[in-house]
Amino acid sequence: MSFWNDPLKVAADWLMGIFTGWGMPELAANILIGFLGVLILISILMVLDIFLVWVERKVVSRFQDRIGPNRVGPFGLIQPFADIIKLLIKEDTTPGGADRVVYNLAPMLSMMSVLILWAVVPIAPTILGVDINIGVLYIVAAGAIGTLSIIMAGWSSNNKFATIGAFRQVAVMISFEIPMLAMMLIPTILAGSMGTSQIIEQQSVWYFFLSPLGALVFLIAAIAELGRAPFDMAEGESELVSGYNIEYSGMKFGMFYAGELLHAFTFGGFWSIMFFGGYRFFGLEQVSPFLAIAILVFKAFLGYWLIMWVRYTLLRIRIDHMLAFNWKFLTPLAFTLIIVTAFMNALLSGTSTWLYISGMFLSNVLIAWIALEIARSYSRKEREKIQGPKPVVEAAHH
């Protein structure tokens, strides 16, 4: 067992030898080692977060036909560090009528809700924060803290824009949590476990091929959960200026901003864990844990890039359309999908692998087609209500 095969265990054993050598009780040594491990992981995440600021700005620039930051350092790589220095020495104003305790707590909770998500992310076969058997529910519970931080920020700012932004954001988050939670049921059904590492272990076939529609609905719901465009009603610049974080400045605003970026990246990671096999890639993950980490980060970046692509391509949707889209389309679709997945899974579980995969895949495609046809005929009816029936082509009569 060398360091390159199982770095976490080797390092933990080495530290354990040192700490017990100092006469420390085993439990205290274990907790101290865990603390150091968590500190290292979260520090790496914070550095990654700084890098994400650069990635986001560079990518949005390319989508909008600009160059983006390119003055500070090579390719503008040092730009986020300059931003951090600016945030640190910027005056921090608190509105006079604000509820100070809640106001100061909100940005911290916003960042924390993202960082604690990484407790259940399996980074490599042997590197995992905690292997709890309710990993999927833990993700949702941690997301609820993020929702709470937005309510706290919006309410405590004592600002009308912030309050309205918080209302909207919470309405969107709780609405889209239903399809997201429902789509987390699909990997749970297929893997027979809620633990994130178990879900990856069971994915000899990527669940994307068993449930492509599930992956798509999960991505849409996740984008809404993140509060990103086209679902960023809480921050609608043209009407709410900045939404729930309008009164924040300096590092407190920085925490909201950095938290949002890391949240998007983390959900790219979860998307790849649930539907694209996480760190698995044709057995390459067995070669070295470091290769497994690289595979997971690559897949997470692909998911994150897709989220950015959606953000900078689509226009913002009005709040009533957004809630109607969720409750009248996405939620019924999600529950239909669960019913069909559970049924087809039980029906085809004894048959050959190819029949199983193609049956699951085709049933998903069929549901997607039916759902789109229903939506299309409904919108045609709505259009005719406003514009009158479509005029018959004249040429047919002559």
Add this chain to the structure above:
Amino acid sequence: MNPWIFVGLFFVVGLIIPVSAIVVAAILNPKKSNPIKKTTYECGIETVGESWIQFKAQYYIFALVFLIFDVETVFLFPWAIKLGQLGMFAVLEGIVFILILVAGLVYTWRKGMLEWA
């Protein structure tokens, strides 16, 4: 060792990092506050009336619908885990359970509660 100790450690470290960043900023930043700066931002106009406004009743309805479905989905997770071992009967039972709750959504829809009035 109990795995939840690690979850607790994530909570502690996850709170220490943002707190330390904000504290460092609080030490370094200039403090030149005045009453004008501390007014509520409203595009240059002074705030009229209370900022803690009443919220639209529609949000409350959506929260109620959410509550039903959230609890339902949590109940579905144990069913989903054991589905592979329980066979077709459990699948049909679960489908009946989902359909009963979808009936609740249909009722809400027909009542017009999902419209943004």
